[in-house]
Amino acid sequence: MENYQINIIADKEIHHFKVIEYLHHNGQSCKVKVFQQGKFVAAFEPDPNNFLHICQNPAGLNEELLHLLADKIEAHHPYGIYKDLSEEI
Numbered sequence: 001m002e003n004y005q006i007n008i009i010a011d012k013e014i015h016h017f018k019v020i021e022y023l024h025h026n027g028q029s030c031k032v033k034v035f036q037q038g039k040f041v042a043a044f045e046p047d048p049n050n051f052l053h054i055c056q057n058p059a060g061l062n063e064e065l066l067h068l069l070a071d072k073i074e075a076h077h078p079y080g081i082y083k084d085l086s087e088e089i
Contacts, residue, residue: 006079010065017041019073030055031081032073044070048073050080 003020018035030043032052041059044052052070054063061069074081 004076006069006076008065008068010068015065017069019076034069038053042069044073047082050074050077051065052081 001020001022003018005039006017006019008017013034020033020064022033024030030045032044032046032055033040034042035043036059039059041057042054042055042061045055046052052074053075054070057066
């Protein structure tokens with residue numbers, strides 16, 4: 001499991017997120033979970049081309065913020081996010 005911080009400026013407001021990635025994906029939960037102020041706010045799942053898609057949005061974050069968040073997470077992994085550790089290069 002890897003975790004790191006991501007900050008995003010949207011609508012003149014700074015959003016601080018903690019991102020947790022799970023190395024082994026079991027197909028029953030999302031690969032990447034995002035927390036804000038200790039609360040679970042969103043989750044993402046990589047597609048076969050390693051682009052992230054919204055898997056869960058329990059906090060009801062607006063779609064623009066979620067796309068910015070996905071872009072930042074993808075940028076954190078220049079070689080892509082793999083669904084399972086066994087798929088990594």
